[in-house]
Each structure stands twice: as C-alpha cells, then as structure tokens.
Amino acid sequence: MLASQNFNGTTRHLREDSDSDDEVLASTLVEEALRDDGDYDDMDSAGGGHQISGENIQQKLAAAATPLDFQAPLQNRFDSYDNYCSLFHFILNSEGPVDLELPTVGSFSHYVDTPMGKMDATTYYWAWDAIDEFIYQFNSFCSHRNAVARKEGAGTEEERKLLSENPQTWGCYSVLNVLYSLIQRSQMNEQLAAIKKGQDPNEVAGEYGSRPLYRMLGYFSIIGLLRVHCLLGDFTLALKTLDDIELNKKAVFARVMAAHFTTYYYVGFSYMMMRRYADAIKAFSHILVYVSRTKNFQKNAQFDSVTKKNDQMYALIAICVALCPTRLDDTIHASLRDKYGEQFTKMQRGGPDALPIYERLFLSACPKFISPIPPDFDKPENNVDPSKHHLEIFMADVKNSMLAPTLKSYLKLYTTMDLKKLAAFIEVSPEVLRTQLLVYKQRSRQTRWIEGGLLEGETINTSDLDFALQGDLIHISEAKVGRRLVDWYLRNLAKTY
Amino acid sequence: MTFDTSTRPEHIQGILSSLDRYNPETVTIFQDYVQHQCDTKTYDSLANLALLKLYQFNPHLTRDETITNILVKALTVFPSADFGLCLHLLPANTLTEPPIDPFAEAVLKLFSLSRLLEACQYKEFWITLESDDLYADLVADCVGFEELIRLRIASATVQSNREITRDLLEGWLNLTGDGFESFVKAAYGWVLEGDVVKIPLNKENEAKTTVTRENVKFDQFQRVIKRAYEQPA
Numbered sequence: 001m002l003a004s005q006n007f008n009g010t011t012r013h014l015r016e017d018s019d020s021d022d023e024v025l026a027s028t029l030v031e032e033a034l035r036d037d038g039d040y041d042d043m044d045s046a047g048g049g050h051q052i053s054g055e056n057i058q059q060k061l062a063a064a065a066t067p068l069d070f071q072a073p074l075q076n077r078f079d080s081y082d083n084y085c086s087l088f089h090f091i092l093n094s095e096g097p098v099d100l101e102l103p104t105v106g107s108f109s110h111y112v113d114t115p116m117g118k119m120d121a122t123t124y125y126w127a128w129d130a131i132d133e134f135i136y137q138f139n140s141f142c143s144h145r146n147a148v149a150r151k152e153g154a155g156t157e158e159e160r161k162l163l164s165e166n167p168q169t170w171g172c173y174s175v176l177n178v179l180y181s182l183i184q185r186s187q188m189n190e191q192l193a194a195i196k197k198g199q200d201p202n203e204v205a206g207e208y209g210s211r212p213l214y215r216m217l218g219y220f221s222i223i224g225l226l227r228v229h230c231l232l233g234d235f236t237l238a239l240k241t242l243d244d245i246e247l248n249k250k251a252v253f254a255r256v257m258a259a260h261f262t263t264y265y266y267v268g269f270s271y272m273m274m275r276r277y278a279d280a281i282k283a284f285s286h287i288l289v290y291v292s293r294t295k296n297f298q299k300n301a302q303f304d305s306v307t308k309k310n311d312q313m314y315a316l317i318a319i320c321v322a323l324c325p326t327r328l329d330d331t332i333h334a335s336l337r338d339k340y341g342e343q344f345t346k347m348q349r350g351g352p353d354a355l356p357i358y359e360r361l362f363l364s365a366c367p368k369f370i371s372p373i374p375p376d377f378d379k380p381e382n383n384v385d386p387s388k389h390h391l392e393i394f395m396a397d398v399k400n401s402m403l404a405p406t407l408k409s410y411l412k413l414y415t416t417m418d419l420k421k422l423a424a425f426i427e428v429s430p431e432v433l434r435t436q437l438l439v440y441k442q443r444s445r446q447t448r449w450i451e452g453g454l455l456e457g458e459t460i461n462t463s464d465l466d467f468a469l470q471g472d473l474i475h476i477s478e479a480k481v482g483r484r485l486v487d488w489y490l491r492n493l494a495k496t497y
Numbered sequence: 498m499t500f501d502t503s504t505r506p507e508h509i510q511g512i513l514s515s516l517d518r519y520n521p522e523t524v525t526i527f528q529d530y531v532q533h534q535c536d537t538k539t540y541d542s543l544a545n546l547a548l549l550k551l552y553q554f555n556p557h558l559t560r561d562e563t564i565t566n567i568l569v570k571a572l573t574v575f576p577s578a579d580f581g582l583c584l585h586l587l588p589a590n591t592l593t594e595p596p597i598d599p600f601a602e603a604v605l606k607l608f609s610l611s612r613l614l615e616a617c618q619y620k621e622f623w624i625t626l627e628s629d630d631l632y633a634d635l636v637a638d639c640v641g642f643e644e645l646i647r648l649r650i651a652s653a654t655v656q657s658n659r660e661i662t663r664d665l666l667e668g669w670l671n672l673t674g675d676g677f678e679s680f681v682k683a684a685y686g687w688v689l690e691g692d693v694v695k696i697p698l699n700k701e702n703e704a705k706t707t708v709t710r711e712n713v714k715f716d717q718f719q720r721v722i723k724r725a726y727e728q729p730a
Contacts, residue, residue: 172554173519180516232553233585236546273585275578371589372553382590382597389589393581396608400615415706438617441657441701442576468704470659471693477704486713493721 060087061100065129068137074159077141081169084134088178091217092185097208127216128256131224134178139231141170142370149375149383164377172372175228179221185209186218192244223259226266231370233390235270239454242267247454257294261287261306265313267454269367272316273390275397277324278448278462284317288332312365314339319361322347322354323401324446324462325408350405358398362391401443403428403436411465411476419472430472437467437474504539506530518547521555528563531570535639540570542579549586556588561600566638568607573645575614576653584608603635619650623671643671651684656701663692 063083068076091098145163168174183189187209191201201209208214222241229238247267268283291310318340321328325348328336336344343361347354369386376382406426411417423430444463449456464479509530512523527548534540545567552559564587571580584592587604596602610632613622626632636642647670654661654669667673672680681687681694688695696702 176519232550234546234550235585236543236582237550240543274582373556384589384593386589389587389592390585392592393584396612397578397581397615400612435617438653438657439615442615442617442653445656445701466704467657468659468702469657469661471662475659475704477706480706480708482708482710484711486711486717490717490721 057087057090057100061126061130065126065133067133074162077137077144078166078169080137081141084137084178085174088182091213092181097211097214100213123212124216125256127213128220128259131179131217131220132258132262135175135224135227138170138175138228139368139370143368145170146371146375146383146385149377149380150385151380160377164374167374171374172228172232172370176225179224179228182214182217182221183225186214188215188218188222189244191215191218192222196244196246220259223263226263226270227367230266230270231367232372233369233386235273236455238266238270239274243453258306261291261309265309266367268313268316272320273394276447276449276457277320278326278446278460279457281317281320281324281326281328282449284313284320285329285332288313288317288335289329292331292335311339315361315365318344318347319358319365322350322358323398324443325464326462348405350402352402354402355395355399359391359395362394363387366390400439404440404443407433407436407440408463408465411467411474412478414474415476417474417476419469419474422474434469437469441467504537505541505544509541509544513543513547519551519554521551521558524548524551524555524558527551528560531563531566532638534570535566538641538645540574542571542574542582545570546582546586549583553586553588561603562638564600565603565607565635568604568611569636569639569642572607572611572614573639573642573649575611575646575649580608580611603631606631607635614646614649617653619670620668622646623668647671647680648684651680655685655696655699658696659698659702660696661694663689663694666694 060083063080064087068080072080091100148159148163185208187204187206190204191209194201194204205215209218222245225241226238229235229241242263247263264283264287268280268287271277271280271283288310291306314336317328317332318336320326321336322344340361343357346357347361366387369390371383371386403426410422410425419433420430423433426433428436440463444461444466445459446462447457448460448462450458461479464481465476466479467474467476469475508526512518512520512526517523527544530541530544531548534545549564549567552564568580568583571583584604590597591601591604592608593601594605596605606629610622610625613619613625626636639645650669654666663677666681667677670677670680678689681689686697
C-alpha cells in the first residue's frame with residue numbers, strides 16, 4: 001500500500017518510527033503496481049492522521065509550485081519534503097479523485113489545446129511547476145547531502161548530523177514512488193497508447209485520469225521520470241520511459257516552454273551518453289532552433305530560467321559535433337561560434353590538448369548527477385561525486401577518438417594512400433594508424449533513430465568519409481553532397497518579398 | 498545496444514514491463530537469468546541493466562560476481578555502448594584509482610579490457626587477457642567468451658578490410674595454424690591465398706564515392722505558389 005509507510009508521516013519522528021527502510025518502500029511500490037484499480041475506499045488511512053483541507057491545502061498547493069530559495073536552510077528543505085508528501089498523499093489516496101482549486105500562476109486564464117482535449121491553463125501550468133519543482137528540490141537536496149558528506153565546502157557539523165539521521169528524506173524510492181503512482185493513477189500510459197493508435201484517451205482514462213489535474217500530473221510525471229533516471233545514470237531507462245510519448249510539435253509538453261525544453265535536454269543528454277551522437281545532435285538542434293525562433297515572444301520569467309539550460313545545450317552540442325562532425329543549422333552554428341567558438345575549434349582539432357576542454361564543458365553542462373543511496377557519513381573518502389564517475393566513463397570514449405580529426409584531414413586529400421606513407425605524415429607507427437583507422441570506422445557507425453521508441457534505431461554511417469584497407473593500401477571514398485540549388489533559390493526568393 | 502528480445506523469457510519480460518523491476522525480491526530471478534545468459538551465449542542488456550539498478554538501490558543485496566559477469570557479457574557485444582552503460586550504474590567510488598577493494602580492482606581490470614577492444618587493439622587485448630589469472634577467473638563463467646569476442650573482432654575486420662595479411666589477422670583473432678584456417682573457412686566467405694586473407698566486398702568495405710543530389714519536394718514551393726495567387730499589396 002502506497003499510503004501507509006512513506007506518505008503517512010507528516011512529522012519527522014513519525015516517519016522514523018515506521019520501519020521505512022528501502023525494502024519496505026520498494027514493496028509498497030510493488031504492491032501499488034499489483035493492486036487492481038478501484039478499491040481505494042477501504043484503504044487504511046490510519047497513518048495519515050493529518051487531514052488537509054481548506055486554507056491549509058491552498059498553502060500547500062502554492063508552495064508545491066513555488067521555487068525554493070537556492071540557499072534555503074536544511075530545515076526548509078525537510079519541511080518542503082513533508083509538504084509534498086502530504087499533498088501527494090492527499091491527491092493520490094483520498095476517497096476518490098479530489099477537486100482542487102489551484103492557485104493561478106501568472107495571469108493565464110485561457111485554455112490549452114492538448115491531444116487529450118482542452119485543458120484549463122491553470123491546471124496545466126500548476127501541474128508542470130509542481131512536478132518540476134519537486135524534482136528540482138530532490139535533485140538539489142541529494143547533491144547538497146553528498147557534498148556535505150564529502151566534507152567539501154559548506155556544511156556544518158549540525159547539518160551532517162541532521163542529514164545522517166534522516167536518510168529517508170528525499171529518498172529515491174519515495175520520489176520514484178510519487179511519479180509512478182501519479183502515472184498509474186491517471187492511467188497515463190494507457191491514455192497515451194490510445195492516442196498513438198488514434199483512439200479516444202477518455203475511454204481508458206478511468207475515474208482519475210479523465211480529470212485535468214490527474215491527467216496533467218500523470219503526463220508530466222513521465223517527463224519527471226525521464227529526468228530522475230537520467231540523474232541516476234540510467235540513460236537507457238530514461239529514454240525507454242518516453243516510449244509512449246511522441247516527440248513532435250503537437251506533444252502536450254510543447255505548450256509549456258520549460259517542459260518542452262527540459263524534455264529535449266534530457267533526451268539529448270541520454271543519447272549522448274549512449275554514444276548516439278547523431279541522435280543527440282538532432283534533439284539539441286531541434287530545441288535550440290525552436291528557442292531561437294521563439295525567443296522574441298517569450299520575454300517572461302519562464303524564459304529566463306531557460307537561458308542557463310540553453311547555454312548548457314550549446315556546450316553539449318559542441319561536444320557532440322566535435323565527436324561526430326555534422327553540419328548544423330546556420331543559426332545554431334552561428335550562436336555556437338559566438339558562445340563557445342574557441343573551445344569548439346580546439347575540440348574539433350582533437351589531440352591531447354582538447355581533453356581538458358571536453359571535461360570542462362561536460363561538467364558545466366551535465367545534469368547534477370545524484371547517488372541513488374544516501375552517502376556514507378562515517379567515511380567521507382567513500383563518497384565520490386557522481387559527476388566525476390560519469391565523466392570518467394564518458395571520457396574513455398572521447399580519448400579514443402582524439403586522432404580522428406587529424407586522420408580525417410589527411411584522408412580527405414587522397415583517393416588511395418599507402419598506410420606506411422600516411423603513418424609517416426601523421427608521425428605514428430603504421431600499426432597505430434591501422435588501429436586508428438579501425439576505430440574511425442567503428443565510431444562512424446552509429447545507431448540512429450528512424451521510427452518507433454526512442455531506443456530503436458538502425459546502424460548508419462554518420463561520416464562523409466569512408467575507407468577500406470586492401471593490405472596496406474587505403475581506398476578512400478567521400479559521400480559528397482551536390483549543390484543545393486533549389487534550396488538556395490527558394491531562400492533568396494523569400495528574402496525579396 | 499542489443500535489443501534482440503527473442504531469447505527473453507516471458508517472466509523476465511513481465512518484470513521488466515511492470516514496477517516489479519524495483520522489487521528487491523526479483524534480484525534472485527535476474528541473477529539466475531544472468532547465469533542463464535552466461536551458459537547459453539545469449540545476451541539481454543535491458544534485463545542486466547535492471548538488475549544493476551536494483552543493486553544500486555539495495556547495496557546490501559549486491560553480488561559482486563554477478564556484476565562482473567554482467568560486465569563480461571557486455572564486453573562480448575562491443576563496440577556497442579553497453580559496457581559503459583553498465584559502468585554508469587555502479588557505485589561512484591568503483592572507478593577510483595587505486596582500487597578500494599578486490600571488486601573495484603576486478604571492475605577496473607575489465608574496464609581496461611573494454612578500452613583495448615574499443616581502441617581496436619585486439620592483439621594487446623588477447624595479450625592482456627592472458628597476462629593475469631584474474632582475467633581467466635573473471636571470464637570463466639561466461640561460456641564461449643573467447644569465441645564471442647572473436648566473432649565481434651571478425652565483423653570489425655570485415656567492415657574495414659578487403660585483404661589482410663595472415664600474420665596480422667592471426668594476432669587479432671588469437672588463433673594460429675589449423676584453428677586459424679578453420680575459422681577463416683567457416684566465417685564470412687573468407688579465402689586464404691598464401692599469406693593473405695581475402696574478404697569479399699560488402700556494403701561497409703567497398704568505400705564507394707557517392708554524390709547526394711538535392712531531394713526536392715513539391716512542398717518547398719508552397720510559399721512561392723501561394724504568393725503567386727495573392728493580390729499585390
């Protein structure tokens with residue numbers, strides 16, 4: 001049962017008393033999954049003694065969607081967690097779906113079109129803000145806790161004590177539990193599958209899922225899962241989570257700029273970590289083009305929060321393009337040169353000098369990775385910053401391709417070439433060159449998405465340069481692109497009127 | 498990434514597609530499944546990643562041997578990114594140098610093997626593999642490890658080469674004499690002529706220059722045509 005263990009305690013000591021270790025949390029998750037829908041009336045709500053109603057709920061609703069101050073003291077973070085727990089508990093485990101009057105965010109009063117029908121904008125934005133903030137706070141809490149445990153920078157003894165005594169606050173299992181429960185309660189996966197098949201989602205939505213609040217919370221929880229899996233380093237599962245969502249402009253999340261943006265950032269990042277650079281570049285370009293085209297209409301607070309992520313995505317696309325040379329959209333390319341011109345050139349040149357730049361850009365642009373379990377407070381040396389771990393694995397792949405740019409610049413000049421002669425030019429031994437050629441070939445073959453789920457794809461050649469070895473003779477070929485006359489003509493014609 | 502799910506039993510599929518994938522009680526089922534993959538030369542990356550995730554959340558259930566077996570299995574599907582994807586799910590202190598415990602040492606050893614394979618240094622891979630008994634222990638559970646790796650190296654060879662000297666290929670495959678000859682005969686239609694192995698042309702090793710012509714769609718003219726019907730302002 002979802003309710004009893006991890007949502008019941010709205011006060012700290014209560015939760016400590018209940019044996020909320022990981023296994024119990026896990027089994028509640030599982031029981032929740034196995035549970036047939038309906039039948040919530042007899043749910044044991046003895047543990048959740050705090051009934052919330054009236055003004056209280058309004059405060060909680062408003063708090064859930066309000067950003068917590070960056071430097072908020074630990075106590076506020078604990079309180080905020082309790083607030084989310086009681087709120088989600090109320091939404092998920094009341095007798096039947098609840099009706100809530102949501103606080104208005106900004107001055108939105110219109111309706112939003114979604115594939116699931118018209119949606120009241122207030123619900124829509126509140127749902128996004130609540131889920132977004134929930135995960136953001138979870139993320140920053142875990143990062144902070146890890147930093148305190150590593151004894152890096154700030155973090156008083158008092159904080160250490162408080163954190164080590166409350167390992168379950170903002171636990172991964174609880175956060176995942178909330179997200180999965182919201183998805184299940186709203187029958188979101190079933191609804192999305194129906195939409196994909198062109199059927200009416202309302203037929204499978206059920207009592208909860210047909211209500212705007214549950215529907216939007218469920219929908220955005222899927223994006224939340226993408227994010228949490230990515231933060232935990234499970235990039236495969238992150239992409240798998242989006243199986244039922246179609247990434248196109250009509251997608252529901254596209255209506256909230258921040259949601260649209262977040263989704264593509266994490267999708268692109270996951271692809272990058274799976275070494276599917278072509279797909280990563282596609283995801284990043286898509287959203288960066290979108291932002292650059294709409295930035296004039298988006299001069300609001302929401303857009304400001306996007307600016308930082310925007311720069312991060314430029315850093316990531318620079319890394320991907322350096323590893324997998326691709327022609328970018330003109331506007332993106334111009335902005336990239338503008339923001340990261342020097343670093344980009346160095347990365348494209350390759351060689352050992354480029355490695356620190358890859359590292360720096362990666363660390364500045366990666367999500368704040370978190371560790372799935374509370375850190376070991378007794379042995380600070382056992383706690384490694386998760387970002388370092390992921391960076392090291394990523395860099396193993398980068399190091400492998402540092403000779404590729406040089407190799408490519410030479411290969412471009414010839415149609416046939418002797419291996420030994422080329423080795424002398426590059427100043428490496430012929431056998432090193434041979435392995436580097438194999439590496440080049442291997443890396444140019446990437447899985448690229450064609451259709452279906454995001455993990456699907458076919459192996460394609462991403463390089464315009466190809467070669468084959470006949471003994472020591474290298475045959476080189478190039479995939480040339482003919483002049484794009486029609487495109488040029490149309491673009492210039494468009495300019496004249 | 499290998500998504501061939503044809504060998505995945507139904508009960509595993511059932512767990513993977515439900516929230517049971519977070520249930521610590523399924524750890525033993527997944528562990529048995531890893532063993533099954535080792536015994537039958539099959540491979541299921543999604544199931545193995547799910548098990549690593551369970552270990553992530555429940556460190557007390559971790560079985561080092563199963564993790565190294567998963568990593569060894571991931572080696573056999575190089576050059577896919579699987580090995581790295583598994584490493585991402587291990588505790589963050591596993592890759593620190595010097596290794597903190599024997600398990601971390603084993604992971605680092607496998608990581609070095611993976612890097613050799615990724616860097617196409619096949620001969621060095623075999624030399625390293627035979628240099629230390631620890632490696633033999635690590636790959637012992639995985640039936641046909643060498644054979645599986647050899648097949649992967651062979652397909653990398655096919656991608657890049659039309660002709661290759663016997664000497665070189667022997668080093669890459671770690672085979673000599675009769676063993677080498679029968680491998681060459683069995684695989685991919687290769688022909689041994691004197692000291693050279695000839696590999697038939699395929700899509701990857703033909704290296705043919707192509708020119709991509711512009712693909713013009715009628716839609717592109719939409720605006721121009723629309724404009725023609727509009728009244729001048």
